[in-house]
Amino acid sequence: MLAVAFGVSFVTFFLMYLAPGEPAEMIAITRYGAENLTAEQVAVIRLAEGLDQPVYLQFGRWLGHVLQGDLGVSLISGEPVLTEILARFPATLQLAVAAMAVSLLIALPAGVIAALKQHSAVDYFTMTGALLGVSMPNFWLGLLLMLLFAVNLGWFPVSGYGGWRNIVLPAITLGTGIAAVTARLTRSSMLEVLAQDYMLTARAKGLGEGRIIAGHALKNALIPVVTMVGLQFGHLLEGAVVVETVFAWPGVGKLLVDAIFARDYALLQGCVLIFAGCFVLVNLVVDLIYVWLDPRIRYEKGG
Amino acid sequence: MSLLQIRNLCTTFYTPGGLVRAVDGVSLDLVMGKTTGLIGETGCGKSVLGHSILRLLPANARIEGSIRFKGEELLCLPETKLRRLRGREMAFIPQSPATSLNPVLTIGRQLVETIRLHKRVSRQKAREAAAALLELLDLPAPEKRLAEYPHQLSGGMRQRVLAAMGVVGNPSLLIADEPTKGLDAIVRRQMAAVLRRLTAKTGAALLLITHDLRVVAGLCDDVAVMYAGEIIESGPARVVLTDPRHPYTRGLLGSLPAHGLKPIPGVSPSLIDLPAGCRFFHRCPDASPACGEVWPSLVKQPDRQVRCLLFAQGRESGKGVYGRDLQAAVV
Numbered sequence: 001m002l003a004v005a006f007g008v009s010f011v012t013f014f015l016m017y018l019a020p021g022e023p024a025e026m027i028a029i030t031r032y033g034a035e036n037l038t039a040e041q042v043a044v045i046r047l048a049e050g051l052d053q054p055v056y057l058q059f060g061r062w063l064g065h066v067l068q069g070d071l072g073v074s075l076i077s078g079e080p081v082l083t084e085i086l087a088r089f090p091a092t093l094q095l096a097v098a099a100m101a102v103s104l105l106i107a108l109p110a111g112v113i114a115a116l117k118q119h120s121a122v123d124y125f126t127m128t129g130a131l132l133g134v135s136m137p138n139f140w141l142g143l144l145l146m147l148l149f150a151v152n153l154g155w156f157p158v159s160g161y162g163g164w165r166n167i168v169l170p171a172i173t174l175g176t177g178i179a180a181v182t183a184r185l186t187r188s189s190m191l192e193v194l195a196q197d198y199m200l201t202a203r204a205k206g207l208g209e210g211r212i213i214a215g216h217a218l219k220n221a222l223i224p225v226v227t228m229v230g231l232q233f234g235h236l237l238e239g240a241v242v243v244e245t246v247f248a249w250p251g252v253g254k255l256l257v258d259a260i261f262a263r264d265y266a267l268l269q270g271c272v273l274i275f276a277g278c279f280v281l282v283n284l285v286v287d288l289i290y291v292w293l294d295p296r297i298r299y300e301k302g303g
Numbered sequence: 304m305s306l307l308q309i310r311n312l313c314t315t316f317y318t319p320g321g322l323v324r325a326v327d328g329v330s331l332d333l334v335m336g337k338t339t340g341l342i343g344e345t346g347c348g349k350s351v352l353g354h355s356i357l358r359l360l361p362a363n364a365r366i367e368g369s370i371r372f373k374g375e376e377l378l379c380l381p382e383t384k385l386r387r388l389r390g391r392e393m394a395f396i397p398q399s400p401a402t403s404l405n406p407v408l409t410i411g412r413q414l415v416e417t418i419r420l421h422k423r424v425s426r427q428k429a430r431e432a433a434a435a436l437l438e439l440l441d442l443p444a445p446e447k448r449l450a451e452y453p454h455q456l457s458g459g460m461r462q463r464v465l466a467a468m469g470v471v472g473n474p475s476l477l478i479a480d481e482p483t484k485g486l487d488a489i490v491r492r493q494m495a496a497v498l499r500r501l502t503a504k505t506g507a508a509l510l511l512i513t514h515d516l517r518v519v520a521g522l523c524d525d526v527a528v529m530y531a532g533e534i535i536e537s538g539p540a541r542v543v544l545t546d547p548r549h550p551y552t553r554g555l556l557g558s559l560p561a562h563g564l565k566p567i568p569g570v571s572p573s574l575i576d577l578p579a580g581c582r583f584f585h586r587c588p589d590a591s592p593a594c595g596e597v598w599p600s601l602v603k604q605p606d607r608q609v610r611c612l613l614f615a616q617g618r619e620s621g622k623g624v625y626g627r628d629l630q631a632a633v634v
Contacts, residue, residue: 197402203359204397205417205468206390215416219407295407295452 008276009066009269010059016265017055024051026263027075049075049265062269071273072266081270085252089274091161092251095174095244096236098167102175103182104229110179111186112221116213118191126183133180138239142173142246159248170247174239178232185228190221223293230286234279306508307333307356307476312368314348314355321575325351327532328368330601333476338502338509340519340540342555343529344571349512350398352529353478356510357395358385372476391421394474398481398512400461404453410464411449414471421472436467440497459490463497470501477502478510483518495521516559520544528552531571531582538607548609550587581612589613 024046028037031045046052050061065072071081114126149169150158156165193199194217202216237253244253256271258264291297314326325348333339341349355366358377370377372393377385389395397403405413414433415426424432430449437445440463453461462482469477479498483491495518502509511523519526519540526544527537528551536549547553554567569586572578580595581587587594594612601610 197397197399198405200354200359201397201403201465201468202405204357204389204395206386206388206420206472207416208386216405216408220405223407293407295409296454 004280005273005276009273012272013059013269014055016268023263023265030076030262071270074267075264076262081266084255084267085270085274088250088252088255091249092240092253094167095170095240095249095251098171099174099236102171103179106176106179107182108186111183112190114187115190115194130180130183133176136177138173138177138242139246141176142243145169145173161250170243170249174236174243177239178235181232182225182228186221186225189224190217193217193221219293223290226286226289226293230282233282237275237278305332305334306373308371310369312355312366312370314351314360315365317363323574324532324577325574326355329534331527331534333508333510335475335508336506337524338511338522340523340526341510341512341529342514342516342519342526344514347529347571348532349529350480353480353510353512356478357389357393359395390417391472392474393476393478394469394472396465396469396477396479396482398484400458400465403465404461406453409449410451410453414449414464414468417468418471436471440467441493459486459493462486462494466497466501470505473505475507477507478512480512483513483515498522516555531577532574533582533610534601535583535610536607542606548614549611550589551583
């Protein structure tokens with residue numbers, strides 16, 4: 001877990017260093033505006049933030065602070081990075097949870113029904129829809145939804161943060177992309193389970209079709225799906241960066257993009273670290289759910 | 304009157320490779336209190352026959368003919384009515400215990416579910432009944448087993464759990480599909496004892512699908528031998544096993560360790576592209592040229608039925624080949 005966080009921070013730090021533009025100058029422009037910028041101001045910033053030092057020293061110093069629990073201060077606003085991120089985090093979490101809910105609500109029923117009616121019109125329709133969902137870029141789908149439902153129909157606000165109406169379009173945009181993958185996996189996993197010997201046993205007992213699916217097939221079929229959904233959470237954070245930008249959603253993703261444009265190293269590193277932490281945490285939760293779903297894993301350790 | 308009457312049953316599968324005639328014109332009668340063995344090599348259609356009775360077949364299968372259970376035609380019964388018969392009137396003990404129990408549910412949950420499906424009892428009562436049933440089947444520490452998952456049980460234990468699941472509804476017809484497959488000799492004998500006890504207790508008819516002749520000799524009253532989708536010899540187990548007439552039945556018995564482990568040469572024909580004459584023609588040691596062209600019908604003899612031209616022409620292949628010691632040798 002620590003290794004993942006360290007690796008991610010390391011890579012972003014050096015990628016940022018390679019990005020064009022002189023950081024001190026960019027920061028100075030953001031702080032004082034481009035018109036009345038003096039070389040002196042730039043020099044002061046460079047010296048104060050240690051930007052004149054070699055990059056590995058900068059990274060080392062940042063790492064030292066992080067290990068003491070100090071994410072530093074934003075180079076632009078002067079606020080502590082942690083405060084800035086925590087202020088934005090609930091919005092991202094809301095969006096992620098809503099998007100995941102949208103995705104599962106679409107994907108699980110679609111996948112199960114497609115499997116039960118294999119080779120039917122419903123199956124082909126669902127899987128074609130899934131293919132479209134995978135292929136469509138988030139920002140483009142977001143813009144299309146915005147155009148139709150916000151601009152033309154006026155059902156939902158175009159962008160911004162506020163009541164439940166605001167979250168609908170971004171959640172759908174973010175959710176459909178990953179729903180497509182989940183639906184396909186649910187279908188194939190369900191098909192595999194339906195062909196198992198224990199399905200014959202369940203049928204021979206005299207169980208009804210509904211109870212066979214809900215009681216015997218679903219839990220087995222969900223095992224691979226849970227892994228997938230966990231991995232998708234990473235995808236969700238990545239998508240949040242795009243979708244939050246498109247919909248002006250004040251989350252960590254938008255903060256991250258703003259930090260990149262302003263060359264706000266401290267804030268950027270903080271955001272990346274939080275994303276990495278979330279990703280690792282979700283994977284841990286997935287492992288726990290996995291153990292609950294599949295008793296074969298539970299008992300291997302106990303011997 | 305017989306409990307189950309199968310007449311001219313044909314089960315066909317539609318596959319990309321062509322039509323597979325898994326069961327081809329089988330007629331069979333099962334009587335209350337009697338155990339009938341259905342034997343034959345892998346792929347001869349005996350399992351499909353068992354599945355056909357309960358209509359547990361995939362969507363690409365078609366069943367024709369007639370299956371009457373207590374006078375009622377099963378092939379015309381709507382799915383909802385048939386479901387009420389499954390488990391309660393006709394039960395099925397599936398083969399391969401390793402994969403026939405749901406891996407993510409406890410033994411208790413799977414047994415209790417079955418019990419409550421057929422009897423209106425509380426969860427607690429059903430659990431007690433499940434434990435009692437497992438104890439009846441000689442499963443050690445039944446209470447503990449109920450809390451365990453299938454992968455924690457041995458093959459023999461799982462097979463007994465499946466047998467328990469089959470008999471909870473007190474069915475009058477029990478179909479056991481290879482109940483001794485993959486079990487070692489001791490467990491196999493235990494399983495045979497379990498089946499014998501269950502049928503003796505309930506007076507049910509048992510259809511025992513197996514390729515294990517020792518089990519047939521030990522358990523069955525009647526026996527039917529299947530080859531390439533057809534029954535080729537049937538009659539009382541004692542008669543058929545000690546004095547087999549059909550060259551295939553003789554070959555089967557000859558392949559037993561007690562009779563020198565002589566394999567039958569060749570492989571059985573593809574069920575997609577069946578030969579015109581006798582289906583055993585290419586492997587038969589006694590074949591005449593006519594056997595390759597004329598399809599033999601099932602000929603009734605005083606003590607049995609046999610599908611072979613040798614007997615259709617009124618010829619009797621006299622002596623019992625292996626003698627009376629078989630019963631002793633195989634049990």
